[in-house]
Amino acid sequence: DSGVTQTPKHLITATGQRVTLRCSPRSGDLSVYWYQQSLDQGLQFLIQYYNGEERAKGNILERFSAQQFPDLHSELNLSSLELGDSALYFCASSLGPDDGYTFGSGTRLTVV
């Protein structure tokens, strides 16, 4: 157990639907990062939150949004889902850039 908890582990949903992925960071970590992993693109950075504030944005679609709550857990919301959104979504947390990232076990999203 890495200390980063992601739920659910698997999600199957239809095109056009909306889903929410949840992440609880490692105890004491203030930064949460969301990554998408697909076979052809590898691990792509989506968005970072630090202590409740958005800190950096990567290749995140407008249909996707995220937030970090006062207890530091984070949610990634994916809406108007398309077949191409099927991927593994990972959350990672860290104390700072000297700390490295700790990844959760991911949520496998399948859009049918």
Added chain:
Amino acid sequence: QKEVEQDPGPLSVPEGAIVSLNCTYSNSAFQYFMWYRQYSRKGPELLMYTYSSGNKEDGRFTAQVDKSSKYISLFIRDSQPSDSATYLCAMIRSGYSTLTFGKGTMLLVSP
């Protein structure tokens, strides 16, 4: 040209071999370098982390960074079947905290 290039493999070796995994990068702003191991359908696991040129050793693993050539390596000594996984290099630019990953190299160690 991608910022971080990594041969996808697969790289197949017999048990006990020394394995060399490599990445090249194009942006000299990258200052922190990491290697992650990812087993199938699992989250990446941090193996090695370095921020200076030279070698860093941890058990059977050695990470090497050559900033002048923009080239990093991970060596695995006495490879085991349990080392079979995808190895991802990752980097952070100075002044930032987000990781940029290579696509990963799949390693297969046969008994």
